[in-house]
Amino acid sequence: MTDRTLVRRIAERFREVNGDHPMTAADDAYVTGQFVALEALCASRCRDADEARRLMLAGLLPLPGYLRSDGTEMVPCDLFRLTEAAGGSDRLRAWFTGHWEDGERGEAEWRAYLSGQYVCLHSVTPAHIRRKDELATGIAGTLESAPADPSPEWRAALHARVDELDALEPAFTAYDRLRFGGPTSRDTCVDRPRVLFPAGGPGV
Secondary structure, X not given: OOOHHHHXXXXXXXXXXXXXXXXXXXXXXXXXXXXXXXXXXXXXOOOOHHHHHHHHHOOOOOOOOEEOOOXXXXXXXXXXXXXXXXXXXXXHHHXXXXXXXXHHHHHHHHHHHHOOOOOOOOOOOHHHHHHHHHHHHHHHHHHHOOOOOOOHHHHHHHHHHHHHHHHHOOOOXXXXXXXXXXXXXXXXXXXXXXXXXXXXXXXX
């Protein structure tokens, strides 16, 4: 039987991290299509959902990416992938942070990972986190230094980065713009450059 106290504590922690923003019907539909209910995932993997909640509260597993409007905890289908790769929840932190040479950066990324807010990736792995950051930084820098009359080669290089980032990121939903306090990385680093510099066309 589900421990309702653990469910309540997860909801409280989630709102501490993300703020208390409403989920619309469109948000719910998006999340249901992209994520899976924690209870259902654990049942399919022969795992105990309450134990997963305890690990979340202990900082050994990421919080849910979303709480649907009915309170359902929605998580990525590969929630346990990194724990398994690390050889267990007690080894996950060292395994995860070890992917960054800078220890402080690794710890910062670990905290971000535990927040559950890496909903900006189809699959959350250290390699994908690092590549997303590289691409977003590169795209932002390219836009800042954009020439007045971009050459076809310049456009091709920009769109190669944009397309790669596009493949890593899901669509996001309106709720994300509320909890993150503004546009998402897809808005600024995928949609915006495609509008400003259409492939093969003049800048707008």
